[in-house]
Amino acid sequence: MKMDNAADIRAADIRLAGVGKTFGQGEHAVRAIGDATLDMQRGDFISLLGPSGCGKTTLLRIIAGLERPSEGEIVVRGHPVWEGGKRSAEATRPVSMMFQEARLFPWFTVAENVALPLRLRGVRKAEREARAHALCETVGLKGFERMRPSSLSGGMRQRASLARALITEPQVLLLDEPFGALDAMTRDTLNMELMSVCAQAQVTTILVTHSITEAAFLSDRVVVLAARPARITEVIEMPFERPRTLDLQRNPEFQDMLVRLRASLTGGH
Numbered sequence: 001m002k003m004d005n006a007a008d009i010r011a012a013d014i015r016l017a018g019v020g021k022t023f024g025q026g027e028h029a030v031r032a033i034g035d036a037t038l039d040m041q042r043g044d045f046i047s048l049l050g051p052s053g054c055g056k057t058t059l060l061r062i063i064a065g066l067e068r069p070s071e072g073e074i075v076v077r078g079h080p081v082w083e084g085g086k087r088s089a090e091a092t093r094p095v096s097m098m099f100q101e102a103r104l105f106p107w108f109t110v111a112e113n114v115a116l117p118l119r120l121r122g123v124r125k126a127e128r129e130a131r132a133h134a135l136c137e138t139v140g141l142k143g144f145e146r147m148r149p150s151s152l153s154g155g156m157r158q159r160a161s162l163a164r165a166l167i168t169e170p171q172v173l174l175l176d177e178p179f180g181a182l183d184a185m186t187r188d189t190l191n192m193e194l195m196s197v198c199a200q201a202q203v204t205t206i207l208v209t210h211s212i213t214e215a216a217f218l219s220d221r222v223v224v225l226a227a228r229p230a231r232i233t234e235v236i237e238m239p240f241e242r243p244r245t246l247d248l249q250r251n252p253e254f255q256d257m258l259v260r261l262r263a264s265l266t267g268g269h
């Protein structure tokens, strides 16, 4: 039976309970994350905002199961990511991650890069190709499917990287400054597309960003982290109606929110 009722939707989709992480031991130990506790519901869009080096990437890697926490528990879609020292496939399978660099394989075409996660999951070629082509169209890469990544602009490479992250139809999307290296206009366009894709598919999304504006514009909530070891200092609701357009950024309430977020980030209230 499909449990798509209101109770299911409200159930915590991602739960971090007392998550801490220390790299190394003894005098070389680096405490990257202090004590992170957070609940996210299905379809939530949250941003992690914090000073450089405060442990944001580490936190994403822990949620994706790429890094093991030193303390605490992470639950994704009802499944603990680590159980008895083993990583759970049920918890990591619905998760996709995207990075600041596109990380495409230069010897594959755009469509082959986009389809790669399906190939790794043993999906047949005809289906892989059909789905990769459809997603290329969704992210604005129609006509570029057979090109190599080296012939694409930075923005187009990130489009391909987004398509690759979406091809497994993830329920959780972890984004580590995905558009941070792009010019402002391309970044705005891609952010609008990202917001629409995430809303349509009810993807639970966590974005790491250094941009206060981007965090406020895209998110339902902004999680403000203090310097290392990362601690959540504040979780701030973004009370702006959806769907949002770029005009929102000129709205005085939005501008006030940026001031509020900046104050939280620098520790002044």
Ligand SMILES: Nc1ncnc2c1ncn2[C@@H]1O[C@H](COP(=O)(O)OP(=O)(O)OP(=O)(O)O)[C@@H](O)[C@H]1O
Pocket (backbone or CB within 6 Å): 023, 024, 030, 031, 032, 050, 051, 052, 053, 054, 055, 056, 057, 058, 059, 228
């Ligand atoms: N594998 C590792 N071994 C040792 N130390 C690590 C490792 N990974 C991260 N660190 C340390 O943990 C701290 C947090 O790093 P992390 O990359 O998570 O921060 P960040 O907030 O994402 O940084 P930025 O905003 O600059 O990208 C840093 O001091 C980093 O040097």
